[in-house]
Amino acid sequence: MKIAILGTRGIPNHYGGFEQFAEFFSVYLVEKGHEVYCYNSHNHKFQEKTFRGVNILHQHDPEYKYGTFGQFIYDYNCIMDSRKRNFDIILQLGYTSNSIWFFLLPKRKSIIITNMDGLEWKRTKYSKPVQQFLKFAERLAAISSHYLVSDSLGIKKFLKEKYNKESTYIAYGAHPFTNPNEEILKIYDVQKEAYNMIMARFEPENNLDMVLEGVSMNEEKTTILVVGNNNTKYGEYLKSKYKPFSNIRFMGGIYNLEHLDNLRYFSNIYFHGHSVGGTNPSLLEAMASKALIAAHNNDFNKGVLKENALYFSNPEEVKNILLTIKKNNNLHFVQKNFESIVEEFNWDIINGKYLQLFEECVSGHKARN
Structure with a gap:
């Protein structure tokens, strides 16, 4: 499969949870023989074209200049680039700033799978208007993606009750630590x-x-x-x-x-x-x-x-x-x-569940078409 990962600041991880997952999962997919692309901010610390076999696509990210608004421009740039590449699957990690561009996603050519993250609109750091926007963005992502992933059973239940949308529960992973120093x-x-x-x-x-x-x-x-x-x-x-x-x-x-x-x-x-x-x-x-x-x-x-x-x-x-x-x-x-x-x-189990979901989505998509 030809797979893209969108919605992070990029790999290798220098930021947080989604970036960590993107790093581990993309390398895992390459090791399984798939062609993988990960979108990175243009000013990411890692400036090479590939990382452990993963193709890196740097896109302009003006967050450093415009703050949060810059994330919307970065996601727009990533999505517009994805339209040219005939990906089998586009995995979106989160929906906060990319969901408003859902109508630009190449949905006829690519299967769109979105990890819905947590209930972003509950975060107290956001003002009431921003929380209302995030509820709207969550709804757009939920109804516009071909398939959804929930990282907790609580999120899975919420998506079913709120939007009547089924999702696949796949948690995050971790590597067992066995060599203390x-x-x-x-x-x-x-x-x-x-x-x-x-x-x-x-x-x-x-x-x-x-x-x-x-x-x-x-x-x-x-x-x-x-x-x-x-x-x-x-x-x-x-x-x-x-x-x-x-x-x-x-x-x-x-x-x-x-x-x-x-x-x-x-x-x-x-x-x-x-x-x-x-x-x-x-x-x-x-x-x-x-x-x-x-x-x-x-x-x-x-x-x-x-x-x-x-x-x-x-x-x-x-x-x-x-x-x-x-x-x-x-x-x-x-x-x-x-x-x-x-x-x-553990990551081997989590990565395997994602790959199994991808294979099932491709099979189901081909059967319907």
Whole structure:
């Protein structure tokens, strides 16, 4: 098959979950003998024409100049380019800024499969008008794609109830981490199980403030590493608010997966504050890294972690977790989550499910035509 991946800033990953998936899945498809193209921003750090056999198509992306509006122009450029290439399948990752161009997609030549991501319009970082637009965009994507993918059972149920559209449930994946290297901790000036950690984009619905408030309330000043790009308005607010607390260390973005795996593995508690969306990639990676997880108490997180985590809903509960919980006393949680990665969420299984869906879609499409 000739396959395109659209809707990310590009590969190799220097940004987030969809980019990580695009990197792993595109390479997997090439290894299975398919011809794969991934769209990249023109200013992506990687400027080569191919990446591990994947063809890279750089398109102009003016987000650096126009902010969010630039994403719409980038997606327009990607979609217009896709019209010339006779792809068998175009996989769209998300719908936020590409759905308004649905009428330009080459739907007669290509099968359009869209991963619907989370419920974007619920994100509190967006104003009411933007939330209304995202609801509209979600509807456009749901009704204009040939096939839909849900990354959680909650999203699958929502799409059926809201739009009467069936979707295929395929979660994200993670690689089981089996080679810890304590030497890496020296780079970050921390010691085994003597620090905690939280990793997220700096957005209100990821509850960084809730976790850090609980940390600041705790008299015991264990270091917490706060990982994520903090050069944002919200990031500046949090850095200013928690500047008096030397144990709260804002690390910026860390994209070296070996380093992240080791930091998670050797941490005492890994906090996961995400409250909106489907199966979150960083949560699966924490499970795969054998971290002890304390997660925000919501259905999305519980759907993945089940009873194998600690849960919090406010800063006071975060404070109590910090006071009473040690990783060594909760290794049964760690092992159960690791087994879930091996048996359900590992990349080989996830990539295989996507490829199976593609093959079924092509077969079904040919049968109808």
